[in-house]
Amino acid sequence: MYYKIVLLGEPGVGKTTLRRSYMGERLKKNYVQTLGVDFSVKTFNDCAFQIWDIAGQSNLASIKNYIEFASAAIVVFDVMEQSSLNHSKKWINHVISILPDNTPIVLVGNKIDLRTIDDGIPKLLINRIKNSIVEDFESTNRKFVYFETSALMGENVNSVFEWMYKILNREEIE
Numbered sequence: 339m340y341y342k343i344v345l346l347g348e349p350g351v352g353k354t355t356l357r358r359s360y361m362g363e364r365l366k367k368n369y370v371q372t373l374g375v376d377f378s379v380k381t382f383n384d385c386a387f388q389i390w391d392i393a394g395q396s397n398l399a400s401i402k403n404y405i406e407f408a409s410a411a412i413v414v415f416d417v418m419e420q421s422s423l424n425h426s427k428k429w430i431n432h433v434i435s436i437l438p439d440n441t442p443i444v445l446v447g448n449k450i451d452l453r454t455i456d457d458g459i460p461k462l463l464i465n466r467i468k469n470s471i472v473e474d475f476e477s478t479n480r481k482f483v484y485f486e487t488s489a490l491m492g493e494n495v496n497s498v499f500e501w502m503y504k505i506l507n508r509e510e511i512e
């Protein structure tokens with residue numbers, strides 16, 4: 339199976355670093371000039387993930403084209419930047435408005451290597467936002483999960499895609 343996966347989130351949160359970290363040495367760069375989109379393909383067991391990565395600023399129309407037909411979405415925020423967490427709600431709402439109810443969404447809190455005990459977004463606040471997202475999904479059968487990563491250190495990056503693989507293949511079987 340071939341899956342289109344979209345990376346979303348504010349500029350600078352680490353989307354491209356996450357993609358590169360997951361691709362490792364097998365990184366192949368492709369570019370869709372008109373959309374300002376980079377994508378990489380990585381095979382995992384019997385499936386191929388085509389990971390889309392939007393570059394810089396984009397208008398709403400191009401974001402719609404970007405998200406359309408994706409099998410899953412990864413919304414990234416920076417655990418050191420509260421505004422990027424607040425904006426992740428907006429990105430998730432884009433996904434909800436464009437993709438079917440059962441499309442899996444992963445929320446990723448990135449740059450955990452920079453977090454110290456007295457610095458970074460309070461975990462209580464992250465939990466509150468995460469819970470409010472989960473509540474929104476209660477009436478649907480949407481699969482949602484939260485992971486914390488360090489794309490720079492390669493920490494927990496594989497977990498994101500392993501979860502995705504499991505969820506997407508389970509849906510194939512059902």
Ligand SMILES: Nc1nc2c(ncn2[C@@H]2O[C@H](COP(=O)(O)OP(=O)(O)O)[C@@H](O)[C@H]2O)c(=O)[nH]1
Binds near residue numbers: 449450
């Ligand atoms: N410390 C740290 N820096 C990161 C991490 N991920 C990305 N960065 C840095 O954050 C900046 C923006 O990353 P980039 O992947 O270009 O963000 P994008 O705009 O979302 O694609 C770069 O300087 C990265 O090296 C991380 O996990 N930890």
Ligand SMILES: [Mg+2]
Binds near residue numbers: 353355392393
């Ligand atoms: Mg980028």
